[in-house]
Amino acid sequence: MRPVSFSIDEEGPGLARAGVITTPHGSINTPAFVAVATKADIKGISVSQFKELGVQTVIANTYHLYLSPGEELVDKAGGVGEFMGFRGPTMTDSGGFQVFSLGEGFGKKLSKFLPQEQAPESPAVSAASGQGERRETPVPVIFDEDLATSHGKLAIVDEEGVSFTSHLNGTLHRFTPERSIEIQHKLGADIIYVFDECTSPAAEHGYQKEAADRTHRWAARSLKAHRGNIGKNNRQGIYGIVQGGRYADLRIESAREIASMDFDGFGIGGSFSKRDILGILDKVNRELPKEKPRHLLGIGEPEDMFIGVAGGIDTFDCVLPTRNGRTGGIYTRHGKVQIPNAEFKEDFSPLDSECDCFVCRNHTRAYVHHLFRTKEMLGPVLASAHNIRFLTRLCERMRESILNGGFGEFRDSFLSSYKIR
RNA sequence: GCGUCGGUGGCGGAGUGGUCAAUCGCAAUUGGCUGUAAACCAAUCGCCCUUGCGGCUACGUAGGUUCGAAUCCUACCCGGCGCA
Numbered sequence: 358m359r360p361v362s363f364s365i366d367e368e369g370p371g372l373a374r375a376g377v378i379t380t381p382h383g384s385i386n387t388p389a390f391v392a393v394a395t396k397a398d399i400k401g402i403s404v405s406q407f408k409e410l411g412v413q414t415v416i417a418n419t420y421h422l423y424l425s426p427g428e429e430l431v432d433k434a435g436g437v438g439e440f441m442g443f444r445g446p447t448m449t450d451s452g453g454f455q456v457f458s459l460g461e462g463f464g465k466k467l468s469k470f471l472p473q474e475q476a477p478e479s480p481a482v483s484a485a486s487g488q489g490e491r492r493e494t495p496v497p498v499i500f501d502e503d504l505a506t507s508h509g510k511l512a513i514v515d516e517e518g519v520s521f522t523s524h525l526n527g528t529l530h531r532f533t534p535e536r537s538i539e540i541q542h543k544l545g546a547d548i549i550y551v552f553d554e555c556t557s558p559a560a561e562h563g564y565q566k567e568a569a570d571r572t573h574r575w576a577a578r579s580l581k582a583h584r585g586n587i588g589k590n591n592r593q594g595i596y597g598i599v600q601g602g603r604y605a606d607l608r609i610e611s612a613r614e615i616a617s618m619d620f621d622g623f624g625i626g627g628s629f630s631k632r633d634i635l636g637i638l639d640k641v642n643r644e645l646p647k648e649k650p651r652h653l654l655g656i657g658e659p660e661d662m663f664i665g666v667a668g669g670i671d672t673f674d675c676v677l678p679t680r681n682g683r684t685g686g687i688y689t690r691h692g693k694v695q696i697p698n699a700e701f702k703e704d705f706s707p708l709d710s711e712c713d714c715f716v717c718r719n720h721t722r723a724y725v726h727h728l729f730r731t732k733e734m735l736g737p738v739l740a741s742a743h744n745i746r747f748l749t750r751l752c753e754r755m756r757e758s759i760l761n762g763g764f765g766e767f768r769d770s771f772l773s774s775y776k777i778r
Numbered sequence: 779g780c781g782u783c784g785g786u787g788g789c790g791g792a793g794u795g796g797u798c799a800a801u802c803g804c805a806a807u808u809g810g811c812u813g814u815a816a817a818c819c820a821a822u823c824g825c826c827c828u829u830g831c832g833g834c835u836a837c838g839u840a841g842g843u844u845c846g847a848a849u850c851c852u853a854c855c856c857g858g859c860g861c862a
Binding site: 391393395396400401416418421450451453454458524525550553555598624626627628629631652653654655656657658661674675676677679680681682683684685686695698699729732734736737738741 | 806807808809810811812813814815816817818819
């Protein structure tokens, strides 16, 4: 018996399923929203609130915890869960994401999503790839400090791994699949992820193919590094990650490739290409073994989660509830609203009339509006808590609807009143 | 009363003859945020409209000098400070 396992309670319609992921630190009822705890905390939320907010599990970040406080310290603390005082199931993302977000994407103010109408070969996408650089040719192995810092990017990818400079102090670091797994072993989460390359949404087919192939080789190396550590392999599960950017053929190919390896679950990567991924999610998931859990990395708008669940996704993580919350965006059954806006100044109703969270039970929109206007830290805190609950509850209701055969009806009724602006 | 400094858009505060409807900050209005370098970023912010290198009205008030004034001059009004 592996440390991480999955069982399905009910299926349908389509690829939708309700199940349970079992880990050494407890189980996760799916579909589930995995709260993002990048630096070993859900921003603005105390661990003591997890339970009432419906937070079953969190995902922390290898890159960030490696830089600070360092994996050795987290290891000494007893692992990331113990360190943050959370006894439930935990995950760590591999840090591969930083290849993009701190490399090519850095400082470009680039939306991670391409406009819907943008054709793959549109020249406009070159604006996304830095100073007009082309990534068509294989990047040579570079591990030279001067070269790295003068390269204009903070991350350089080669066959073996990625060299990058810390966003905190500019020092040079290097991750390889083996190193990422080693760090994730020290971080000690129940579920760890392979080290992958998350490419720019602007990357063309040629480079995307190259990156996906490399990610597959890295996946095999990550898996080997994990299975090779008997002790850790008995306490942590590992997920492979499907890549392929916005290209359906590469996605399918990637799913097949990753599915052929003996992972405990699967992540669908590249939230940058959201629209394309959601469109072919069922095709991708049909390539993945049905009996293993599937996680959609970085996607978590309510409307996206319905598509995800219908397409066979079991868990989601997304920074939006906390980021939106911190910046005044509130989820309601009628869609997202900006609570600092003038229209809520005298609105004495709860943030969401149907929400069961402690914010909605105790406070009004006018109050939260006031907290934002006066820049009280409680504003972002309450907004984040509510948003987290909104998404965990949405997952709970989706699970319920699958169990009682009413997923379709629930989706229709929810989306009919949920306005997507 | 005399002297002196100063009165600029909701507020603070630049500008001291032309390209100024007027730098900037705050406030205000709105938008964005999708494996978190994000309690952040962006746009708008005199009035009007056919939204344009458009029209109109504006820099205490009223005049004046000048091709041209928020910027110079005169008077007045108001405020700070100093002396009586």
